[in-house]
Amino acid sequence: MAWCGGRVSAHRVPLVDYLILEGEPHLVAHECLACGARYFDRRNGCAACEGAEFRDVDVATEGELRAFTIVSSAAAGVPVPFVAGVIDCGGTAVRGNVVNIPADPEHVVLGMKVRLTTGSIGTDAAGVEAVGYGFEPAD
Amino acid sequence: MAGNVWIVGIHMTKFGRHPTLDTVDLGTEAIRGALADAGLRMRDVGLLAAGNLMGGGGSFGQRLQKQVGQTGIPVFNVANACATGATALRVAVMAIRAGETEVGLAVGAEKLSGAGLLAGGTRAEEGDRWSREGRYGAVAALDGRVGTETMPGVFAQIGMEYGHRYGGTSFELFARISEKNHAHSTLNPLAAYQKRFTLKQIMNDVMIAYPNTRPMCSANCDGGAAVVVVSDSKLRTLPIEQQRRAVKISASVLTSDPWQDGCQILPDINTLTRAAAEQAYEQAGVDPEDLDLVELHDCFATAELVHYDNLKLCPQGGAVDFFNSGATWRDGTTPVNVSGGLESKGHPIAATGIANVWEVVTHLRGEAGHRQITDARVGLAHVIGLGNACGVHILEKAVA
Numbered sequence: 001m002a003w004c005g006g007r008v009s010a011h012r013v014p015l016v017d018y019l020i021l022e023g024e025p026h027l028v029a030h031e032c033l034a035c036g037a038r039y040f041d042r043r044n045g046c047a048a049c050e051g052a053e054f055r056d057v058d059v060a061t062e063g064e065l066r067a068f069t070i071v072s073s074a075a076a077g078v079p080v081p082f083v084a085g086v087i088d089c090g091g092t093a094v095r096g097n098v099v100n101i102p103a104d105p106e107h108v109v110l111g112m113k114v115r116l117t118t119g120s121i122g123t124d125a126a127g128v129e130a131v132g133y134g135f136e137p138a139d
Numbered sequence: 140m141a142g143n144v145w146i147v148g149i150h151m152t153k154f155g156r157h158p159t160l161d162t163v164d165l166g167t168e169a170i171r172g173a174l175a176d177a178g179l180r181m182r183d184v185g186l187l188a189a190g191n192l193m194g195g196g197g198s199f200g201q202r203l204q205k206q207v208g209q210t211g212i213p214v215f216n217v218a219n220a221c222a223t224g225a226t227a228l229r230v231a232v233m234a235i236r237a238g239e240t241e242v243g244l245a246v247g248a249e250k251l252s253g254a255g256l257l258a259g260g261t262r263a264e265e266g267d268r269w270s271r272e273g274r275y276g277a278v279a280a281l282d283g284r285v286g287t288e289t290m291p292g293v294f295a296q297i298g299m300e301y302g303h304r305y306g307g308t309s310f311e312l313f314a315r316i317s318e319k320n321h322a323h324s325t326l327n328p329l330a331a332y333q334k335r336f337t338l339k340q341i342m343n344d345v346m347i348a349y350p351n352t353r354p355m356c357s358a359n360c361d362g363g364a365a366v367v368v369v370s371d372s373k374l375r376t377l378p379i380e381q382q383r384r385a386v387k388i389s390a391s392v393l394t395s396d397p398w399q400d401g402c403q404i405l406p407d408i409n410t411l412t413r414a415a416a417e418q419a420y421e422q423a424g425v426d427p428e429d430l431d432l433v434e435l436h437d438c439f440a441t442a443e444l445v446h447y448d449n450l451k452l453c454p455q456g457g458a459v460d461f462f463n464s465g466a467t468w469r470d471g472t473t474p475v476n477v478s479g480g481l482e483s484k485g486h487p488i489a490a491t492g493i494a495n496v497w498e499v500v501t502h503l504r505g506e507a508g509h510r511q512i513t514d515a516r517v518g519l520a521h522v523i524g525l526g527n528a529c530g531v532h533i534l535e536k537a538v539a
Contacts (some may be wrong), residue, residue, distance in 0.1 A: 013269050015284060017276030039403060041274035066303055067405060069295035070349035071287045078283030084292055084348075086300065086405045093401030095286040101269070105310065105349060110303040117219040121279055125267035130278045 015121055015132035017042070019105050025118045025133065026061050029092060031052040060090030061116040064136055068110065070103050083108050087135050089116075099134035113138040145374045145385040146534070148177025148367035151497045154485035155331040156252045157361040162194045165363030166248035167206045169490070173244070173365035174207075178381055181208030184367070185240025188230035190216045190223035190247035190489035191256070191418075203246065212240075220524025221438065223247055224364060224492025225393070229530060230266040231368050232391040241373040247489035248363035255359070286516035291348035291439060293525070296405055298350070298441020301448070307459035308444070310350040314341045317355040317440040317482055319468055324479025326469075326510035331360040331485030337355050355440035364493035383537060386500045389423035389517075390533035395526075408442070408523050412449035415531040419519070420451070427451045430473055431515040432496035432502055436523045437480040440451075447475070450521060455533045474512055492530055495520040503536040 014021050018028050018040045025050040034051035038059075046054045068085035071078075083098040087110075098114060101107050114135035121130035150172025152165055160168075166189070174180060178431075181204075189200030196202065200214035219226040224247030231243030269278035282288040302308030318338050324330040336344075336354055344352040369377070374385055396402060396411040420426060427450065435450060437443035444458050452473050453461035461467070467475035478484045478498040481491065499518035501507045516536045523529045 013278055015278055016281070017271070037398065037400075040350045041403075042276070047403075055391050067293045067296040069287065069299065069301035069351075070346075071283070071289065072346040072348065073284055073291070074287070074289055077280075080283075082287075084287035084296065086286075086296060086401070091400075093404040095404045097286060099282065111300060121284065124269050128180060128269055132279075 011127055012129040012131050015130055019118070019131070019133050021118065021131055024061070025116065027059040027094060027116065027133070028056050029059050031057045059092050059094065063087040063089035063094065063114055063135070064110070065110055065112045065114055066093070066099065066107055068098060070108065080100065085135065087114055097134040098136070100136035142371035144232050144365045144388045144391070145369050145371070145537070146366055146388060146496070146500055147369050147374065147377060147381055147385050148173040148175070148179065149365070149493070149497050149500050150176055151329060151364035151490065151494045152362050153329045154362035154487060154494070159408040160361065162191050162199065162248045162250050163202050165192070165250070165361060165490070166199070166203045166246050166365070168206050169174045169248060169363035169365035170203060170244065170246050173367050177367040178378065179242065179367060180209050180375035181270045184210070184212060184242050184244045186213050186215070186231060186234045186243045188217055188227035188245045188250070190217045190227040190241070191249060192218055192223050192488045193249060193251065197471045203439070219528045220526045221428040221436065221486070221488050222393070222492055222522045222530045224494070224522030225490040225522045225530025225532065226492070226528065228366055228368070228493055228496065228532065229391055229393045231366070231386060235368060235370050241370045243368045244365065245368070245493060246363065246365035247491070247493050249487035250361045251359040251487050252361050253359070286346065289348060290525070291351045293406060294349040294439040294442045295351050297408060298439070298444055300405065301445045301458070305456040305459070311338070312373060312459060312462070313350045313355060313444065314338055314352070316437070316443050316462060317341050320437060320476050320480040320482045321354060323469055323477050323510070324483035325389035327479050327484060330479040330483055331358050332479070332483045334483070346383045351367060351439050351441060357438045357481035358483060360487055362485060362487035362490045362494065364497055366493050366496060375439055380508065382521070384504050386503050387537060388532060389425060389535045390419035390531065392418045392422065392531045394418070394529045407523055408525070408527060409445060409449050410526055411529045412523060413451070415529040418452045419531040419533050423535070425517055425533055430519050431519050432474045432477055432499060432512045432518045434476060434478060434518070435521040437476055437482055438486060440482065443475070443480070446521065450519065454496065469510070469512065477510055477512060492522040495522060496532055496534065499534050503534060
């Protein structure tokens, strides 16, 4: 995956529904109106309070690395090694790869500051590019 | 509230590669072994709870009955991830507590050798046009692009998160947990692997998902385990020798995870385990310091560390100090995974929950041979299934 910091392309789609590419790329969460719990997937209801109404909220693009692993063995077709992590983005937990950093425990450190970046997943037969996201060191 | 529930028969097959046996063979061997141990027959059993996760069939218990005896009793086929075996036992215990039967049988069997890496979600081959799929509206597979869905990776992050919160963890610390369990397994003839590794060997082995190298991951293997449980009144009808070997189920608890911040992003295996442990100690009237041995779900070395804390074997946040004190070695104050654990005894998913109980029962009966924990009277068996489910059983030696 080429990490290009949200390069604009004529025909492109985000890897997932909760990645917004327009303007400054960012993630959007479904927030429960009743209790404020946040989710990234399509929701039927709130696991925390049983509420059924949600609003979309922007998630902070900067955060802190709360947990990580360096995956060296993965399913066929998944390039390794890569750094998988959990990032605390202003109180919202986000799953994502840590990119633009050597995949070793000397460079990837718990608590490090990271920021959202985007990168190309590839282009389909119609010339449409899919864009994914990751987190790169912020310092 | 009904009376006590007792284990009067229990059996596990050797864990490992069994290329000529299928899950029905393994389940049958486990059931026959448990019934023989109990001195009972299928016609004495009033309920069968059967677990198999990867076999694909929904009628594993009925398939077993065709080999061990079709007596018309109710069969509950259960699946609860890696907590499947414990869930089967839980069902049998519930039935006795409810007065539905006086004799229950729980079994779990799995064929897992050569299964390779167990990932979470997978996606069919992608077409030549991006199309949105699933609850995230993804246009491509997410494993490797948005973090990891593999079990070693998920549990690695869980261990790292603990280290981030409380400090004191390192690659070497996690490797030393694995060193302990492999050392313990050398005394267990039923373990899939009985090889002692040096710390250096463990750290230099193939990296799967940092900080978990291959020997720090649970060993996929084949195996079966079964247990016969009875009510107080049934126990009193059994020969005195059976009564003497009976083990009391002082607590049988199953939990799922309550909502926690971030639990949808990284599974929270902590809250539901702490809840299960608290309920179990309460139910049994036992304190963590009363435990003579613990079999816990070390599906990865990183998981064992967090469960010291979750099972309240140490103060919250104190798992690193607890391990460093030597407490969890077989000569320590709270021996953990003297069987070798999932890392070396092996992890045939649906059998694991009952196999953990088997290990504790065998020590409480004083029948554990070279690896016997001297004068063991109380033990705890724990399993967790991602998704999540957690089973905790507290077992006590009969006083008869």
